[in-house]
Amino acid sequence: MASTPCPPRTATTAHLNSPLSSSSSVNHNKPSNLSFLHASSNPSSVKLLHSVSASFSPSSTTKTGICNVLKTVESADISLSRDLHGVVSTAKPTILVSEKLGEAGLDLLRSFGNVDCSYDLSPQDLCAKISLCDALIVRSGTKVTREVFDAAQGRLKVVGRAGVGIDNVDLQAATEFGCLVVNAPTANTIAAAEHGIALLTSMARNVAQADASMKAGKWLRSKYVGVSLVGKTLAVMGFGKVGSEVARRAKGLGMHVIAHDPYAPADRARAIGVDLVSFEQAISTADFISLHMPLTPATNKVFNDDTFAKMKKGVRLINVARGGVIDEDALVRALDSGIVAQAALDVFTVEPPPKDSKLVQHENVTVTPHLGASTKEAQEGVAIEIAEAVVGALNGELSATAVNAPMVPPEVLSELAPYVVLAEKLGRLAVQLVTGGSGIQCVKVVYKSARDPDSLDTRLLRAMVTKGIIEPISDTIINLVNADFIAKQKGLRISEERIIVDSSPEYPVESIQVHISNVQSRFASALSENGNIRIEGRVKYGVPHLTRVGPFSVDVSLEGNLILCRQVDQPGMIGKVGNILGESNVNVSFMSVGRTVKGKLAIMAIGVDEEPDKDTQKKIGEVSAVEEFVFLKL
Numbered sequence: 001m002a003s004t005p006c007p008p009r010t011a012t013t014a015h016l017n018s019p020l021s022s023s024s025s026v027n028h029n030k031p032s033n034l035s036f037l038h039a040s041s042n043p044s045s046v047k048l049l050h051s052v053s054a055s056f057s058p059s060s061t062t063k064t065g066i067c068n069v070l071k072t073v074e075s076a077d078i079s080l081s082r083d084l085h086g087v088v089s090t091a092k093p094t095i096l097v098s099e100k101l102g103e104a105g106l107d108l109l110r111s112f113g114n115v116d117c118s119y120d121l122s123p124q125d126l127c128a129k130i131s132l133c134d135a136l137i138v139r140s141g142t143k144v145t146r147e148v149f150d151a152a153q154g155r156l157k158v159v160g161r162a163g164v165g166i167d168n169v170d171l172q173a174a175t176e177f178g179c180l181v182v183n184a185p186t187a188n189t190i191a192a193a194e195h196g197i198a199l200l201t202s203m204a205r206n207v208a209q210a211d212a213s214m215k216a217g218k219w220l221r222s223k224y225v226g227v228s229l230v231g232k233t234l235a236v237m238g239f240g241k242v243g244s245e246v247a248r249r250a251k252g253l254g255m256h257v258i259a260h261d262p263y264a265p266a267d268r269a270r271a272i273g274v275d276l277v278s279f280e281q282a283i284s285t286a287d288f289i290s291l292h293m294p295l296t297p298a299t300n301k302v303f304n305d306d307t308f309a310k311m312k313k314g315v316r317l318i319n320v321a322r323g324g325v326i327d328e329d330a331l332v333r334a335l336d337s338g339i340v341a342q343a344a345l346d347v348f349t350v351e352p353p354p355k356d357s358k359l360v361q362h363e364n365v366t367v368t369p370h371l372g373a374s375t376k377e378a379q380e381g382v383a384i385e386i387a388e389a390v391v392g393a394l395n396g397e398l399s400a401t402a403v404n405a406p407m408v409p410p411e412v413l414s415e416l417a418p419y420v421v422l423a424e425k426l427g428r429l430a431v432q433l434v435t436g437g438s439g440i441q442c443v444k445v446v447y448k449s450a451r452d453p454d455s456l457d458t459r460l461l462r463a464m465v466t467k468g469i470i471e472p473i474s475d476t477i478i479n480l481v482n483a484d485f486i487a488k489q490k491g492l493r494i495s496e497e498r499i500i501v502d503s504s505p506e507y508p509v510e511s512i513q514v515h516i517s518n519v520q521s522r523f524a525s526a527l528s529e530n531g532n533i534r535i536e537g538r539v540k541y542g543v544p545h546l547t548r549v550g551p552f553s554v555d556v557s558l559e560g561n562l563i564l565c566r567q568v569d570q571p572g573m574i575g576k577v578g579n580i581l582g583e584s585n586v587n588v589s590f591m592s593v594g595r596t597v598k599g600k601l602a603i604m605a606i607g608v609d610e611e612p613d614k615d616t617q618k619k620i621g622e623v624s625a626v627e628e629f630v631f632l633k634l
């Protein structure tokens, strides 16, 4: 994200535990008897933040205990609030709203704190104000950069994004500065879907172009003959919240709707009469293509010269997702050559786009200035959703729409830290073993432990498996707070099983297994006897290890990247594959071979520092005894 210049500050320290800078706020930062742990997505950067102050009896040193104590104090009509760092303050928090927010949300905020609505602040003015604020609420127009968090001098506790996309908030900086970021992911879904349909229909009938020409004094009836929608094929790319609502509406217009989404369950699509198809099939058969996938490294410029060349000549394109999924120069070329007959765009790589943008000026392009979420109803809904989330966060409650920084009791986190890393890596490995298009629905996490199930809190481990599975295929940030919420939203059922083993209860977990059922695998050897993908890992000397892949035992430390290779068990295989990697300058960090029966099949797990190029991977695949192999990023 481009950084925003800020005025020089006299105090340069951005101290997480710094006292509140405004004299209007009181921070009773007395010695504590309970503290909350604030963890970033990187467990190694766990930070202990503010401590809770209040004179509790030892028996009230639990979260419930604190809530009860606070309730008692509040009922005595003293205005006390506890923030998400556990700080008790007698002052009302200050909430800065930097873009227009619905009245219902503002009312809710006003009943809780001092609300400063300052729209259209320059980056400098935002930095100058922010150190007086406990919360900031933005839409997509305010860039919440590292400089803003720095200028806040530790006072800013929560940033609320009144909408879905959080690409205008520097999440890494927010986490580093101990600031929670929450969003409002559901309230504008229908508005975005309706805008997609509005663009689809108005584009097909040249409404915008005809309107402009009439206003210029013309009457061009034959120039603006449109195309009909009924019976035409619409490909919905990304069958999530917005995409599925667009599909539902397009069915009502009599269109034949197909969808491409490698991670959406086929039965959810089938339920509304939509077939899930491959990317190639979707783009090559559609008359209209509507984009609803997130902007991730995998979708960045996924619509480019190569993909436009595969489309039906005369295809029409709608984008209400994110501008970055299209290579905009390639789209101009496709429009000029007639491959793309028309495009209707609500979002752009750079917003606002340059005034002389060829794409915006193109006569076959209809544009709107990022209006997908802009209905009165959606803005009221988003305002309430974000106001509730921000007030909850300022009160220290766990938020279901938090996008960074889970809060976990310190003793739980320090014990589980290495298992947290293991759980995320197992999730990340397991999802990469799934063949794209299989539609993941059921994941089971199995913990073998000598501990009594009641004394093993697996929420964090389950959240990290979920994070490992979802993050590579989505732009959603997963943490302890939102993992179950997002999994449910994506139709993913994560179940857990605990197996009590007869070993030392000193360690919380002996092993973690991740099973994914009813999917096809890119690496058939990862399938267990019952056809599910199954991998297992353990923590050894504090380091996460992969110890089982399907029926094969292996033992490799989970660092760098991994090649899994199944071969006929015979001498010389390690040398052959190792040589190919060496010749391509790919450094091997470790290697382990596991087999079921001597002389039959074996799998080799090879840790590599770099990703082997396509040629090197091809050479490995051509080694005669190699039956299958897969490259996995950790």
Ligand SMILES: NC(=O)c1ccc[n+]([C@@H]2O[C@H](COP(=O)([O-])OP(=O)(O)OC[C@H]3O[C@@H](n4cnc5c(N)ncnc54)[C@H](O)[C@@H]3O)[C@@H](O)[C@H]2O)c1
Residues within 6 Å of the ligand: 164, 165, 185, 188, 189, 192, 237, 238, 239, 240, 241, 242, 243, 260, 261, 262, 263, 264, 292, 293, 294, 295, 298, 299, 320, 321, 322, 346, 347, 370, 371, 372, 373, 374, 473, 474
């Ligand atoms: N224009 C606007 O004002 C506006 C309003 C709301 C949402 N949005 C944007 O629309 C997009 C969708 O929002 P949503 O709320 O439906 O999100 P969502 O997470 O519910 O849905 C996104 C879907 O895309 C799928 N996906 C991931 N990678 C994919 C790939 N490579 N190919 C195809 N599908 C893939 C995911 O599996 C998921 O089902 C987001 O980018 C969001 O920021 C824009």
Ligand SMILES: O=C(O)[C@H](O)COP(=O)(O)O
Residues within 6 Å of the ligand: 139, 140, 141, 162, 163, 164, 165, 166, 188, 370, 371, 372, 373, 374
């Ligand atoms: O991500 C979103 O929610 C949409 O893109 C809407 O953005 P907006 O709140 O700036 O309209």
